[in-house]
Amino acid sequence: MVSMQFGVGILGYGFMGRTHSYAFKIQPFVYNLNITELVAVYGRNEDNVRNFAKTMGFKTYYVDWKKLIDDERVDIVSNCLPPAPHLETSIYTLKKGKHLICEKPLARNLEEAKEIAKEAKNAKAKSMIMFNLRFLPSITKVKEFIEEDVIGDILHFRMIFDHESHVRPGRLFSWKDDIKISGGGALLDLGVHLADLIRYLIGEVKEVFGVTHRYIHKRPLKYDPSKMGEVTIEDLGKVLLRCEGEVLGFMESSKVSAGQKNYLNIEIFGTKGAIRWNLMNLDELYVYRIQEDHWERYLVSTLKWPPRGHSMAWLQGHVIGINHFLNCLIHNEDPVPSIEDGVKAQAIIEAAYLSSKSEKWISVSQLLEI
Structure with missing residues (x-):
C-alpha cells in the first residue's frame, strides 16, 4: 500500500490537457494506484476552463498559470500548453519545486529547450518529457x-x-x-x-x-x-x-x-x-x-x-507514461524520457x-x- 499522495495541476485544457487528465484519472482502474488528485487546471478562457474543470472533476481552475503552480495543493504540473509558453511555465514550475511533465515538443527551438534542461538538471523535483509513443x-x-x-x-x-x-x-x-x-x-x-x-x-x-x-x-x-x-x-x-x-x-x-x-x-x-x-x-x-x-x-x-484483447489503443501511451512517472516519484528514480532527451x-x-x-x-x- 502506497501512502504518498500527489496533487495534480494541468496547464491547458485542449486535446493534450484532456489526455493527461484522463491518464491521471484512470490510474486506479489500470494499476490499482490511487495516489493522485486532480487539483487545478489552467486556461485563458474562463467559461471554457470552468466547464472543463467541472466535467473532469478538478477542485478548481485558474486563468493565471502562476496561481496554479503556486497552489500549495499542486505537487505535479503537466504542461500541456502550446510550445511558446513552455520556456517560462516549465522553468517556473521547476523553480517552485514542483514535479514537471512537459508535453512534446519541449520548446519552440533548441535554445529554449536547453534553458529548460538547465533548470531541470539543477532542480530537486522530478521532470519528464511526454514522448508517449x-x-x-x-x-x-x-x-x-x-x-x-x-x-x-x-x-x-x-x-x-x-x-x-x-x-x-x-x-x-x-x-x-x-x-x-x-x-x-x-x-x-x-x-x-x-x-x-x-x-x-x-x-x-x-x-x-x-x-x-x-x-x-x-x-x-x-x-x-x-x-x-x-x-x-x-x-x-x-x-x-x-x-x-x-x-x-x-x-x-x-x-x-x-x-x-x-x-x-x-x-x-x-x-x-x-x-x-x-x-x-x-x-x-x-x-x-x-x-x-x-x-x-x-x-x-x-x-x-x-x-x-480489449485494446485501450493510442491512449495507453499516456496512461503508461504517467504511471511510469508516478512510480519514479514513489521509488525516487529518474523518469525517462528525461528533459535532456527532449x-x-x-x-x-x-x-x-x-x-x-x-x-x-x-x-x-x-x-x-x-
Missing part, C-alpha cells in the same frame, strides 16, 4: 527484439508520420499555423516523435539532410472566416539521417497526405531480419527472420486492465530545419555543443 507496449517490444539481436545489426530504417489535416477544405487558422507560437510545422509537431523513436530504437543521430516545404500559405481566421491568417510553418518535411554505427535512415513528417488520419509507419532492416509496425494497428507488430523466410505477427499488450530530439529537428535552409548536411552533435 515510447510507452506503447508494441514499441517496447520492438526495442526488446532489437536488443535481443533478433534482426541482427541494424543497417537502415524508414519512419513516416503523416496527417491530412492541412489539405482538408475549410480548416481554420490555429496557433499551430503560427511559427511564433508553435516553433515549427510538420517536422516539429509530428517529426519530433520520430526523432525520439530513432534515438530510442536505433541510436544517436550524427548528421541530417532535410527538405521542407509549405504548400498552404493562408487560412481563414477562426473568429472571422472572411479574413485570412498567414501560415508560417511547413506542411511537409523529409529528412535523411546518418546515425552511429553507419546506420542510414529516412524520416518523413507530413500534414498534406490525403487519406492519412494518423499514419505512423516504422520499418527497421538488419542483417538477420526486419521489423515493421504501424500506429493504425498499434497492438501488433511484424518480425521477419531471414533464416525462416517469413513474417511473424505478434500481438502485444502489457496493461493489467482492460484485459488482453533536447536531443529537438536538436535533430533543428538540424533538419537548418539543413533545409542551407541545403547542406548539418551535424546534430555540434548543435548540442553550442
